[in-house]
Amino acid sequence: MKLVDLLDVKNQIYHLIQGTIEEVNIEYLSQDSRDIQDNTLFFCVPGTTFDGHQFAKMAEEKGAVCLVASKHVDVKIPVVYVEDVIKTMAFLAMRFYHDPSGSMSLIGVTGTNGKTTTTHIIRHLFEKNKKSCGMIGTNGIWYHQEHIYTPNTTPDSLTLQKSLAKMKEEGVFICTSEVSSHALVMGRVQNVDFNVAVFTNLTHEHLETHHTMAEYGMAKSLLFAQLGSGNNGKIAILNKDDTYAKVIASRCNATIWYYSTKDPSAEFYAKDMVYLASKTEFTLVFQGLEYPVISPLIGEFNVQNALAALAAYYALERHLEKGIEALSSFSGVEGRMQTIENDLGIHAIVDFAHTPDGLEKAMAALKKLNHKRIITMIGHDGGNRDNSIRQDLGRIALEYSDYVVFTSENPREEDPMKIMKEMVNGLEVHHYEFVKDRHKAIDRVVALGQKGDILFFTGKGHEPYQLIGCEKIPFHEAQFVKEALEKKAHE
Ligand SMILES: CC(=O)N[C@H]1[C@@H](OP(=O)(O)OP(=O)(O)OC[C@H]2O[C@@H](n3ccc(=O)[nH]c3=O)[C@H](O)[C@@H]2O)O[C@H](CO)[C@@H](O)[C@@H]1O[C@H](C)C(=O)N[C@@H](C)C(=O)N[C@H](CCC(=O)O)C(=O)O
Ligand SMILES: Nc1ncnc2c1ncn2[C@@H]1O[C@H](COP(=O)(O)OP(=O)(O)OP(=O)(O)O)[C@@H](O)[C@H]1O
16 A cells, blocks of 8 residues: 555555655555565554664565654654554554455444443354354454454454454454453544443453543443433443443433343343253343343343343344343353353353452352352452452452452562452451462362362462462463362262
8 A cells, every 4th residue: 555545645644754754665564674575664652661763774675665653753854753552553454455344344342341241142142043243352353264363352453353354354344342341442443433332340350550430430421421312223231230330321412222230221131030950041121022031141230241241142143032132052161150061060161250240240240040058269460450359359258258269360560468358358267278389279169169168269360370479370260160160079
């Protein structure tokens, strides 16, 4: 593509374009000097560890033909100077990849908890009904049989636009994407045209980045403001049971549909829930009609996730029954309330709850299931994270469990013992122990388990590693739990 066309110089204003750009052709976009190809346009992105401007020379040496920068760089190739490199990158990525989202149906899902689960359900509803649906999120990028690992829940704008373009090329015209608050404030989804935006909930998390809940809520609401206004057919799907839905609604001009497990005035209302060991049954009330629903997921929050997914499916397909039918065959999400089968009569569950709200909801769901005792294994991330939730996590785990084994999660450079002690700080109860090594903690919980017990392993979910010191050590919670249960069965 000709650089002048990509930049759209006739209609866009740039601070300064240094050098002659008329003859420059762009065949690749990159923000990483370690990834330069022929005719690359390189973006000098200021990051948290490095400032991309320091790699300008290296990018030039490796074959970049033009740079986008926000401060002076000493190179011979043309430089486009802009106010904000990240915003410009999002705009140029959209143009370079021919605005894929403009001709696709995109469903964005944001919220503190439930994004991964909801996007997985949405994808299943479409795929089961023979419509290819791509998916972007914590577990990577998926379309057809393709799976690409990504370091972020919501990728940077270059990866995002490129992935959407690839999906389109492969005949995938529907995609559901998790949209993290980081992505929203860092402009990763700017110039992405969402048709439907879903809000799950907003609770205490990531305040190391967003500082206050108001700022965090503001970040989430950007997705809904981005839907645009009026009768453009775009739909916001909001959880009426979450108080922040009001704030989001006040910043959204698109059509709003609510879902709820409490308020019958919501467009998608679930009632008469029956919580069973491996599924939940409920009645969905929609436009005055009642639909029986079977969801193979546990817990009230998963009824909310299912409602959000059904509403998103309906927003694009206008066929609720097909969505409900497809939901009944959803096989769940790895590491999210995942049951580990065994012959011991023990209900072992691996989950990813790692926020106080997520944990409380997950544990409240367990309480509603038939059980003798609940034995929980939990830890908390170390390092430069929001540590203020440690005590809440410890308190909730102890409150809902008959016994708790505290252990390491991703201690990073922090002492795991210090983290565990902070989790029980000030609590006047003693039905717990500390087992620093997470694998040994799994064995300990399984050894304690008896027929009829629920063993709840939470916090790590699908993550295939532990971060200890500066190392990323492979770790497979579900597999280790399965092995421990099998060993116990043979004892
Ligand atoms: C804090 C943060 O957001 N970091 C993101 C950021 O990395 P960074 O700021 O550390 O980048 P950097 O290493 O300083 O480099 C700056 C620039 O120099 C470039 N560079 C760097 C080195 C080099 O040799 N050459 C070079 O050109 C880099 O490619 C980059 O463009 O840019 C990277 C590339 O886009 C991201 O992968 C990375 O996300 C990291 C993995 C991260 O943990 N982000 C978190 C905060 C995040 O975004 N999380 C949310 C999910 C939250 C949740 O829901 O739980 C998410 O959406 O993932
Ligand atoms: N709607 C919900 N409300 C509260 N908690 C939930 C909800 N859905 C799932 N959870 C709990 O939160 C955990 C994480 O769920 P999920 O991975 O779907 O959320 P997420 O928003 O993608 O989180 P993350 O961005 O941290 O990956 C689950 O293991 C479950 O315990």
